[in-house]
Amino acid sequence: MGKAIEEIAVAKGHEIVLKINSSNTADFTTEAIKKADVAIEFTNPHLAIDNIKKCLDAGVAVVCGSTGWLERWEEVIDYNTQKNGGFLFASNFSVGVNLFFELNNYLARLMAPHSEYNVSMTEIHHTQKKDAPSGTAITLAEGVMAHITGKKGWVNEHTDNAADLEIISERVDPTPGTHSIKYHSAIDDIEIIHTAHNRQGFASGAVLAAEFMAGKKGVYNMKQVLGF
Structure with a gap:
């Protein structure tokens, strides 16, 4: 950087x-x-x-x-x-990621009344990334939890607890950063993804x-x- x-x-x-x-x-x-x-x-x-x-x-x-x-x-x-x-x-200075933060907040507001969807997150970074989940993932999680009131906190692992927002962290070289937020139901999925190509x-x-x-x-x- x-x-x-x-x-x-x-x-x-x-x-x-x-x-x-x-x-x-x-x-x-x-x-x-x-x-x-x-x-x-x-x-x-x-x-x-x-x-x-x-x-x-x-x-x-x-x-x-x-x-x-x-x-x-x-x-x-x-x-x-x-x-x-x-x-x-800033947890992320990319203009695209900051647009993605706004999109995440907007989607969470839209999804809030629809309790049949469960939301989860995945983030992928290079192996030198020191913290997990990433600061960007935490910012995204905070945006989700501000609107999806059933989520009381995030956990950095798979979980069956409906009150936990699941964040899965993967470390794969040379990935600069990929973040996805998925809303899953028995009928369909809605997912938004930001993928950085470089730094x-x-x-x-x-x-x-x-x-x-x-x-x-x-x-x-x-x-x-x-x-x-």
Whole structure:
């Protein structure tokens, strides 16, 4: 993702002033961070929060695409408020996926009165994906459960409990990401699917979000970036 983001950002005329990975963490200093207008954070659940806080300490707005840390969401939002910072999180930056989120919400509203349908989900990613289910799958599940009130929570396994929303995670290389939501009944199935062909959509959306966040304070999401 970092390489894809850099390529798109440079092509759009932006300057990359700092790149941090596991081999040069000593360069991740406050003075170095301050050279940036916006930081884009794509790492892993174990590093994301410290990275976010360090950028906010430096007064730099953060666009975060790391997932798997959201149990500490309030901690990060409170820290952003304390620092009067700018923070944007998305479980997925792809424009197509964000359109898919809206479609998922709309379909769930339509399906809500029809209790004869049971809804389940499948997500497929590459084997280096650190968390399961994916952040995108969790966002989709939350969209379903907001309207299908019989679903009280999601589980990352097959289940016969009608109150659980089943999410099946598969890890297959080189899949960038596929998400499907299926409504099944004895009569028919209704299914929507988003399939990413590469990582360019995620990277271009992250750069778009960074452009949006320059100079902003507060907490934002991709709906605001895309004007939904």
